[in-house]
Amino acid sequence: MSDTLAERIAAAGLDASGPAVPRHPDIAEWRAPTRADIDAIHAVTAAADRVDHPTWVTPREDVADTFDLPEIDHARDSILAVGHDGRVVAVGTSLRHPDASVRIKAYLQGAVHPDRRRRGIGAQLGRWLHARALQQLADTGSTLPGELDLYAQDGNDGAVVIAEALGLRTARWFTTMVRDNAQPVRESSPPEGIRLVAYAPDRSDDARLARNDAFRDHWGSLPTPPERWQQFVGGPFFRPDLSTLALEPDGRIVAFCLASVNEDDWASLGASNSYIDLIGVVRDHRGRGLAPRVIARTLQAMTDAGLEKAVLDVDTDSPTGANTLYEGLGFVATERERVLTAEF
Template sequence: MHPEHRRQGIGTSILELLEARGSSLAAQRHPGLPAVLRTSGGRDPEPDAGPGGADIRPVLERRGYRRVRSWLEMERELPGPALELPAPEGARILAPAPERSEAVRLAHVAAFADHWGSAPIDAETWQLWTTSHTSRPEHSTIALAPDGTVLAYAVTSEDRPGVLHVALVGTRPEARGRGLARAVLARTLASGAEAGFTAAVLEVDAESLTGATRLYEAVGFHRAHVYATYEKPVG
């Protein structure tokens, strides 16, 4: 909300309309099943830095929303400390060619099937996102099995000039524990540094079941901000 128009009930009215639409869609698409409304609760306040975007939270809480998840925004300087570029056994580490886009999507669907709040992304949406003007496929990386299966991946974009956004990182469940995620990240960060990016940023579930936070810290990322997700049951 523009600062000049806050505290006039405009935001609450918009939220009410969105809730009504969300409830209607849930009833149409998943009749009889429980559903929740989910939204961002903004960034956690930081010392001497204002509310950080969390000024929406009182409104959400008055309407029955509760914090259900925290997300870490992590940053790393580039080039930063040099990383070893590992070569895991049974996989090639390389940038994904356009014809492997669908294989990367399928790897992502498999990798996030057991992650909180994740839903499969369809082929059309994936294609639109990975070919957008902010996409940087030359700095994305995959771990490719001999049979052509994508085992792990890092997908990148440039949402802020000079900052490489590692938008997605994942490993197929059956390929976890082989160092593949570290390998694709190392290649992606090296590629970004060589291209002149000054920093890399990513987001991770603070309660990641795969321990992703430890991996990112091991390759030089540190926590910059914390964001929250809020939910309330439909109805």
Template sequence: MTAAPSAVAGLRWRPITAGDVPEWHRLVQAIEAVDDPAERYTEEDLHDELLDGSWKDPARDSTLGVDDDGVPRAFGHVQVLPGDVRTIRAFCWGGVHPRWRGRGIGRELLSWQERLGREKIAAAGSTGPGRVLVHVDDGLAATQRLLDRAGFRRLRVYLELTRPLDDDVAPAPLREGLRLVPYEPALSERMRLAHNEAFADHWGSEPRDRENWERQSVGGRYFRPGWSFAVLDGEDVVGYSLTSAYEQDWAAQGYSAGWTDLLGVRRPWRREGVASALLAATMRALQADGIERADLGVDVENPNRALDLYTALGYRESRRSFAYGKDV
């Protein structure tokens, strides 16, 4: 097991437990109040990050830095998702209370995350390469400098896009033989397989196994079946969109929104208006429920020119973030 971070700034380190979630959440809220991230966490989210999934082991994968009074002041978490085959990815997430920054805690925490990430990648037993990854919101210059000094490289730029829903959205036509249908659980497995095929040519994407898909996509608490759709050719799922309601983010962003988590079209059916039809259906469903905007994210270097499509449909950039990585 990877050794805990060194004792810096008077913090003692131990794994995060389920009983820590309320105080851990208060720490995360203090960090969010200063850093203004795109994504806000509830206590339930933190519980799931720690425990929801057979691949998770908080005693191994997490660390919590507490002060002399036992109050959490910093945390770290490392996760390798099941199903990675092309590149084994170790996702690192963590933070330091704003009043405890500038004492070397972040540097020590990142070092611990990299060591654990390397161990988890090696333990995966794959012959493929490994990569330790950290996601950083734009504007967090100190975090970006920390990553630069630690030898991480900026690998990707991601945009968050928003589209106001104060005008009429017309349905987008599909060619004969294709039909748009609302999500239903009977489509879930076919959609998972379609997703794995559609994203096989996307940077940083790996196949989703059934447990991960059912827990974190169509089974997640934020998933909204009524805002999600598939396009069928016969009984084949050729395109799909999954949209969620992250209501805890609405106050900070100043509007209600449906966030399209996943949108994909299998290669033989691209350039046939499938993605446009899915997004139009999503926007119309959001409008019907009184939601103010449709939001989604995109890799600037998406090989299928997704950004051009979204821009043509009225989406505009609202924020950006970066993927930093180190190949191991």
């Protein structure tokens, strides 16, 4: 592509000059958030979570972490809606992915408190986020492809209507799958020369590079930069003892299964559980049966730790046939989430 994103956005009849302050009779003030708003943001997000995906709730730590991410400028990228009673009732952020090597991507993330829905607040929030995301893409001056993404849980029809009104269309579905760890884990030895070990902190960047290689051909995936990776593996929920690395004799990481535990989700799911965040095999080692082996080791570690369930999310059109793999390991589909996308 030779024309810039700004030119392509303009050619589509869209304005990338930036968002105007929304207006709504139920909202006394629209403003940018500060660190002092972390609890208020989390309160809205958690209330929305309990309606939109009742088996898990966004941790407060995840909200707080956004104020330390270099790619988010809350003064420009985020907005709060404050009701006449002084309570925050809606929140939103347009997050541009920090990697710009392949495409320029922004995520529209927002929530309206369930007791303030169906009043048009979400539509106003969505228009603001869309305008800010277009501005973020245009301001890069890049000629790379551009993309806007919005994730909506199956059943969250309001979010879908808002996204479609902004020109986004459903591009992909992801499925949540749950496994009862009372099922025995099938034992199998790794291929000759491969060792399965627990994750070790001194392998952090090696694991990041393995993740970036493994996910290069996965839909929607972009490389994870060191800062964002460290926030994940150095965070309060990541569990090195449950996570697995597959190593070649020279120590190179060729496969991984990384897991976390958030005890706040246990009541929502009705059982103690661990979430499998990432499963991958570097591309020159695919077809050797490494994925089921690293998963099996992690599942056994969960069982040994007394965790009743394992949870993961999978792209329904995964190029590696992950759905079939997970079903064979005892995972059962429970919920679905769609990704609505606009490309430029």
